[in-house]
Amino acid sequence: MLGIGWALRRRIRSSEDFFLSGRSIPAWIAGLAFISANLGAQEVIGMAASGAKYGIMTSHFYWVGAMPAMVFVGLFMMPFYYGSRARSVPEYLKLRFDEKTRGLNAITFAIMTIFSSGISMYALAKLFELVLGWSFHWSIVLSAVIVLIYIFLGGLTSAIYNEVLQFFLIVLGFLPLVLLGLKDVGGWSGLTAKLATVATNAGFEPGAWSHSWKYMDSPSHNPMGMEWFGLVMGLGFALSFGYWCTDFLVVQRAMAAGSMTAARRTPLIAAVPKMLMPVLVILPGMLAIGLHASRGGFLPIGSDGQPEYNLAIPMLLGHYLPTGLLGLGLTALMASFMSGMAGNVTAFNSVWTYDIYQTHIRPGQTDGHYLRVGHAATVFGILASVAAAYSATRFNNILDMLQLVFSFVNGPLFATFLLGMFWRRTTGHGAFYGLLTGTITAALHYGLTLPRGAVPGIKGGFLGAVLHVYPSEMALNFWTALFAWTGCFVATLLISLLTKRTKTDDELRGLVHSLTPRQRDGDMPWYKRPVTLAVGILVVSTILNIIFW
C-alpha cells in the first residue's frame, strides 16, 4: 500500500509545472492548491492536538482567523502581489521599501522555516517512535535522513502538483477515522457528554470544551485562557491576517493563476473547503480527549504530566483503522510530514542563498558557486531542524509552538505590510526599524511572561522577571502577536513621519493601494464577482460560529 503511493507520487513528479504553464486550470483546483500548501502535517497534528487541549475553541483558527483573513487576501492584497509579480515576501519588501528591510525579513523568515521544518520533523519522529517502536533519538535521525534524500532526489520539482494529491490523500485517509470515532462515541451528543467529563475534571463548566464563544467572558472560564478581545485581536487580527497575507508558501499558489481575477478568486474558493476542515482536524482531537477521559489513559502521559496531545491522531489511527486503511492513513500522514519539511528546508535554502548570501555576503559569484552554497544550506537547514525538533519536545501541542514562531515573524510583518500597502508615506527606514521594534517587542513580551505551569526557558520568562502568567501557551502566543503587531505599527508610523521618502509615487505604482488601478468587476455576472463570494463566505462562517456558540 505504502509502496504504491510512493511509486505513483514518483511518476507524477515528472510532469512538472502543470500549474504554472497551464492556462485552463479549473478554479477549484487552484483553490485546493492554495489550502493544500497550508494543510500540512503541522495542521493535521497541531489542530487535533489543540482540539484535545482547548476543545472546540480551536475552531476560532478557522471561523474567526482564516476566513476573514482569506477574504481580505483575495479582495485587497492579491492585486498588489499579482500586479507587482513579486515572487516572495523579501522581494516585495525590496520593491516597496529597500534592501535592508528585505534583509531583516529574510533572516526572520529563514528562522521561521527552520522551526516549521523542525516541528514537522518532531511530529514525524513521534510517529516513527510509535509505529516502529524506535527510540526518539533514532527516529529523529531517520526523519532527517529521509527528508535529506527526498530533497536531493528532487522531491519538490512540482510541489503544487503534489500538494493537491496530498490534500485528497489527507481528506480521504482521515474521513473514515472521524466517522468511526463519531459513531463510537454516539454522535455529537455522545461526544459533548464525554467532553463534559473532560471539562469538569479540569475545573471548568461542563460545556467548556464544546462551546466556542460561550465561556469567553473571562480567561479563567475556558481551557484556552482567553477572553474575547484578546482572541479576536490577537488570533483573528494579528496572527491570522499576518499568516495568510504574508506567508508566501501559500500566497504563491494564487499567483500561479492565469489572470488577476482568477488570482483574487483563488483564496476565496479555497476558503470554502477550509471552512469545513475543523471536522477533519479538530474533531479527532476532541474525540481523542473524550476517549481519554472516559476510557482512562487513551493518550500517553508526557514528561510534564499532561497528556501528549500531539499523539491524538496517531493514537486514533491505531485504535480504529484495521490493516489496509491504516496504511492509507499513515501514508497520508507521512506524505504531509515529508512535504512540510522539504518545503520549508527548500524555502530556507532559497532565502539564505539569494536574499542573504548573494545580496549581502558574497555578491557576484558564479551560478555554480551559489548552487554549492544552496546544497550546503540544505544540509545546514536539516541539522538546524533537528535542533528545532528537540526544542519541540518541550511542547505537548505543536500548534502552541508553531503559533509562537508566527507571532514573532508574521505578527509584526503584517503591520509593515498594512502600512506599506495602504499608506504611501511609509518609508524604508520606518519599515526597517518598525519591523525590528516589532520583533524585539515580541521577544520582550515572551521573555517577561510565562504560560501557567511552565518553567522559565524555552516557553518564555527567560529575562529574569516574570511580569504576567498566562493560563495557556496559546494565550501567550496571541498576546505576543498583538504586542508585536502594535510595536511594529507604532514604530513604523512614527519613524516614517520623521524620515524622508526615498521612493517616488512613480516607483510605488502597483505596490501601494492608492497608486494601483482599481479592480473592475462590473462586467462579470454578479455570482462570479469576488465580492459576492467573499460575502457568502463571511455569512456562512458567522452561521458556523453561532451553531457552535
Place this chain on the structure above:
Amino acid sequence: MSLDVRFPIGGMFSIIGAILVVYGLVSDPAIYQKSLGMNVNLWWGLALLVFGLVMLGFAFRAKPPTNGS
C-alpha cells in the same frame, strides 16, 4: 506538456480503492473488531474507487480536442 491533475488523482484513488476492496474481501473478519465490526476496507475502498473513477471520467471529458496546452 501539461497533464490534467485529475488524471493522477483519479488513477491513484482508483488503484488504492481497488486494492482496499480486494483486501476487504479476502481479509480475516477478526481485524474489523477495531473498526466497530464494519468491514471498512471494503466500504471505504468502494468509496475511493467510485471517487477515483469519477475524477478520471471528468478528466477524460475535459480533455481538449486539440493537442498541446
